Amino acid sequence: MSKTSNINRVDGFAKVTGSATYSAEYKTPGVVYGCLVGSTIARGRIKSIDTKKAEWAPGVLAVITHLNVDKPTGYQKVKDKRNFGQPLQIFKDDSVLYYDQPIALVIADTFERMQYAASLIKADYFKEEHSTDLQKAADKEKKIDTEKGNDYHRGEHDGYKNAEVIFEAEYTIPTEVHNPMELANIIAKWDGNKPTLYTKSQGVEGTRRSVAGVFDVPVEDVSVFSEYLGGAFGMGLHTWPYEIAALMGAKKLNRPVKLVLHREQMFTNVGFRPFTIQKMGLGATKAGKLTGLTHEAVAMTSSYEDFMEGTVNMSRFIYDCANVSTRYRIVPLDTCTPIWMRGPGEATGSFALECAMDEMAYKLNLDPIEFRKLNYAEKDQEQNKPWSSKYLLECYEGGMERIGWKNRKNEPGSVKEGNWLVGYGMGTGTFGCYRSPTSVKAKFLPDGNLVLQCSVNDMGPGTATMMTAIGAEITGLPVENIIIEMGKSGLPKGPTQGGSATTSSVGSAVHDACNLLVSKAVGLASGTLAFKGIPITELTFENGVISSKKNSSKSVTLASLLTANKLDELTVENLSKADEEAKKYSIYSFSVHFVKVLVNPNLGKIRLAHVVSCADIGTVINQKTSAGQMYGGAVGGIGMGLMEALEIDHRFGRPINNNFADYHVPVNADIEKQEVFFVNKKDPISNPMGTKGLGETALVGMAPAIANAVFNATGKRVRDLPITLDKIIETVKV
Amino acid sequence: MNFITFCDLRLLNLLEYPSDFANLKIDRMASKKNNPKEVTENDSNSRRDFIKKSGLFTALAFTPPSLVMASENKWDEKIAEYLETVPLSIEVNGKKHNLNIEPRTTLLDLLREQLQLTGTKKGCDHGQCGACTVHVNGTRILSCLTLASMQQNAEVTTIEGLAKGKKLHPMQEAFIKHDGFQCGYCTPGQIMSGIACIKEGHANSREEIREYMSGNICRCGAYHNIVDAITEVKEGGKEL
The missing domain is CATH 3.30.365.10 (Aldehyde oxidase/xanthine dehydrogenase, molybdopterin binding domain)
Known part of the structure; x- marks a missing residue:
């Protein structure tokens, strides 16, 4: 473990003292x-x-x-x-x-x-x-007129229908709001x-x-x-x-x-995760080999913009299956346009897919993880490319051990703790690893500090901390000596923070700029009298000092180097982007969420007794902030699974629960016991650090894990989120 | 005496004797009790319109030309503004403030918009999220549901008042160590609540902490780490 792999958030002081300045807080005269x-x-x-x-x-x-x-x-x-x-x-x-x-x-x-x-x-x-009810307007569905909106087919169209064992079901998720x-x-x-x-x-x-x-x-x-x-x-x-x-x-x-x-x-003016109706069709052999998979989604958009997300995409590659069809449709409604919400598309899609996989496993009388392992995809069949890396099996194993999967019984309602029915469930998540061209400026100052500049934002995941960790790792400077300037125009151009791509894009740019800067410093030093006769390859840079590898007494500090060369700073600005090699591979993060639920059969109350979230995100740059992001994504998924829904009074086309008292999000009391596990193995392809992205996979797969656990506990299958107690209480055998 | 006439006369007096202002306020409230129908917010005539019309415009009926000019120069506005403010003496983070504020100003907006103490956050303005939690006389309260004018002589502590220079409060240190936040927006409220939670004697187990911290929403979902931080401070036993 390196010294930068578990550092505190670098903006922590500002955030705990109230001195961090959010947008409306700039002191603006007049x-x-x-x-x-x-x-x-x-x-x-x-x-x-x-x-x-x-x-x-x-x-x-x-x-x-x-x-x-x-x-x-x-x-x-x-x-x-x-x-x-x-x-x-x-x-x-x-x-x-x-x-x-x-x-x-x-x-x-x-x-x-x-x-x-x-x-x-x-x-x-x-x-x-007006029209605001997707379930009543679903017949007005239309295809989006772009390549991404096209139907996808591999093998036979709707091939699942010809399988030995067929499973079909419909799932809905309501409108959820970022808030x-x-x-x-x-x-x-x-x-x-x-x-x-x-x-x-x-x-x-x-x-x-x-x-x-x-x-x-x-x-x-x-x-x-x-x-x-x-x-x-x-x-x-x-x-x-x-x-x-x-x-x-x-x-x-x-x-x-x-x-x-x-x-x-x-709740009304800045987007939301769209209400979506999904139809799943799965076909398998009696032995549990998937032979066909069809995934259809109908989602809402506004009357003035065509919004789409990758709801059905995960079904194309996550399991080995010869015959796959996906279709995506939208219905314009009289609302504000939706906008991508954490785990966009995949969070919605994984609810349908991972619940359907669980239901099929029951139909085949297989353990849900066994069923998934039987259909493990050795390569990306959609793109017909090898995975850059895939440690999904390690996620399964890590989660099973931590949650106590061995205590699970396949027969629903067969495990009890006191008056509570106990259920175990899991759900798989994934998200693509993207890397956008990013410019970073790195500069050494005479006072020994390193400044890293990029216009990228940090909305909470710890981007500044990640940049600091990478900068410190490469230059050997202490974390305290690294100054991050970000989140404003005029700086070297960074990407939009989204799609789990920030570390891959900005981290790589920091990595490259710092390496170039160190080389520049060493190059400058090698010309000085102190290193006369010593080849440049024998010089090292560590903690602001350039020295000879063989004779460490021969050294020069960065400060004196700058002074000798009459420089105010030593600067490198570099545009960093993915290389061609990466295009030969399919690069994805993977996650598996495990939950143990307790359900009170008399009240329908659901408690999450234990939540374990496992992820293969390549290299973990900083354990502390990554774990925080994983905990938080899981909590977001818990909200999706158990409580979040924007209710619309369709008579007037307006929301009923447009406040935090009525639109429920998870609070502290909802989160009983949470664990996080990272495989933490470097991806050889994705980028110089070998990271794959975390923000979305931290949430994707949690909602189906809860639904599957609730079924395991009660025998009641809830296919429309959120899983509130009223949906359980009527049908559970007491 | 008819309320309107009473008000008018007092207003004219006020032009000469501004120090009467405080008394006027009390009188006005007393009158309101006797004539509840005369001043209502729901009426299409707002309270402000009412005061301006009944006060200044009646005064204008006496019509010295100088007063017409006063209206043109929006002095009526200034008088109305003066009438509508109340004096407030309040101590925030050890610093005394003597202010004239609008009675409808919340403690939260006073802190953020007038005293420039933006560490206290606005998340909902309805007392539903906890982001605006501050201590008033040692007790945690939701500053968005608190009228500043009701906090006469109160001692308020905000997130800005916890650290002594660079020396952080133990709860602030624990939040950094345990990474009890991501975006940082709910954090000031969480920290103020966390300190109060211990002082109230509601931090004796993780269950209890979770329960008594549930008025503070963290949308980034840092609850696990928040409980870790509060547990450590509680077990550390330092005076808070």
Whole structure:
């Protein structure tokens, strides 16, 4: 274990002292307060909107609606095509496309006056019939007109139907909402024609491009600061209408505008995991060999954007199977557009696939893990490529041992602890390992510090800590001597934080830049008198000192080297990207979640007595932050499995439980005993460190593990999430 | 005396004797009790409109031209603003503040927007998430559900008040050591709650800690590590 493999979070001090600055917390002289007022219908047009009272209210500086807005010039340039990435154009016209769609922006000089004034806005509408219920509108499904939206077939179409043993079932997941603890928020200001945003964005460069497009200004003129994010889980992957609204307000008033969404607006205006209906068809031999697998999904999108995610993709490669068909369809509904939520697609897909695998195992009278091992995929049949590495079997073994799988009985309801029925279940997760081109600047300073710069964000996983660990490992500098500058424009361009790709992309770029910087320092030193006659290959760099391998008394410090060369700093900026070799392989992370549930048959209450999450994510850069991410992903999956669902009153097309009292997320009391296990073996292909990505696999597979354990405990199969007690209590034998 | 007339007269007095302000406030509240229908928030005439109309505009009925000018220069606004604030003396992290605040200002918004103490977080504004937890006179409270004006002479401790310079509070140290957070946004609330949880005597087992920390949501899901951190501080037995 190296000295950097278990370090504390480098931004820990800032976070535990309250000095970390999140978007709405930048001290901005002259800042005024904005608030969005939402529509009270789900579809129609605005007949009239009364803003007079608000305008007259004390302290109000502006009320902006579709009637008086200066439409950004970029609005006209957007083609009338339903591509994802063309979000609602706020205040564009009188149309209302979903409930709580912003229809007015109120700006006042204090927070309290703004809130009061916003309450005075009243609108009348021409109502139109709305559609928000996927289960009633599923017949309006349509195919997405892109390559990714195409149906997939391997072997015989729907070949499962010809198998010896056939299993078919339908699974649904409800709308789930990211709900990071930090509300979506922004401070927007203009310097002439140049906008500046302090905003909750997972991608500084992406936000710059979106804003540049809307306001028709050069990308380089857009400044974005997003240094600390209070979680996001995907909701920061879009530039949302509220951000554009704040910029409009700031432009109109020529003052900085702070706009923080209410928690209620977090349920309606910044995306969600879409309601999805899935049909599974599995075919196998009596001996337990999968011969056919069909996975179909129908998911909701908005009326103005075609959103899709990889819901059915996992079914194409995770098990060895000759005949595989997948189909993905969307249904436009009158809601805000969904956005990728942690484990996008795969989390939804794995619920259907891993439950169906469990159900098939019962049908074949096999242990669920035995059944999976019988269908272990030795290569990626979808891409017809070898795995770069795959330690899924180690995850099975590690989890079985820790959860006490040997205590499981295949017969449901046959294990009891006191009055509780005991059940064991597992679910497999996976996610692709991606690597985006990333620039990092590394510089040595005369004071012995190393500065690493990249515009990438850190929404919580510990990106800064990972960069520090890699920088320290390569340069030999103490962690304390490494300074990270990130999360803002103007720095070397980093990727959007998402898709579990940050360590692979940014970590590799740090790795490469630091190596180049060390070489540069050694090269500079080899020219000095101290190392005259010593070949460069015999020089080493450790902890800010360059010395001869053979004669360590011959050494020069970095500080003196810089001084001697009259340099203020020694700098390398490097663009790092995946090499061609990686394209020959299929690179995936794998995870397996195991749970032991206790179910009270009288009350239907479910307790998670023990949760074990195992993952093959290649090299673990930092045990401490990685474990934290795995614990947290599992908790997210527990929410998905047991409690999270946005309930819509379809009569009005609006949410019922749009707050934390009614939309339940896991709290401390829900998490009884949790363990994490990493295989921690380097992937030889993925990137220089051999990492494969963790953020998504930490969640994918947890929900089916719970569903499978509940079945094992009770004999009741719940195929519609979340598994609440009412779904169990009716049918369990007491 | 009719409330409106009473108010008008007092307002005129106030222009001359601003120090009467505090009394006026009390009188106004007393009058409100006697005439509950006259001032309601639900009325389309807001309280603010009411005060402005009944106060200044009645004054304008006496109509010295200088007062018309006053209105044009938005002095009516300034007077209304003055009428609407209440004095507050409050100690935050050992520092005394004498403020004039709007009665509707929450302690959370006072801390974040007026005192620039942004360590205390807003997660829901409804007392449902715990991110805004601070200590008032040694007890944990949700600052988003607390009107600042009700905290006369209170001693408030926020996350910024725990460390002594670079020397962290034991709970802050334990959160770093056990990685009791990821994004850090719920962390100030978790730490303030964690300290209170021990002081209240509710940290005697992991079960008890989990129960008494369940008012603080962590969406990153760091619960396992949060319990580790609080357990260590409890077992360390240091004075908190």
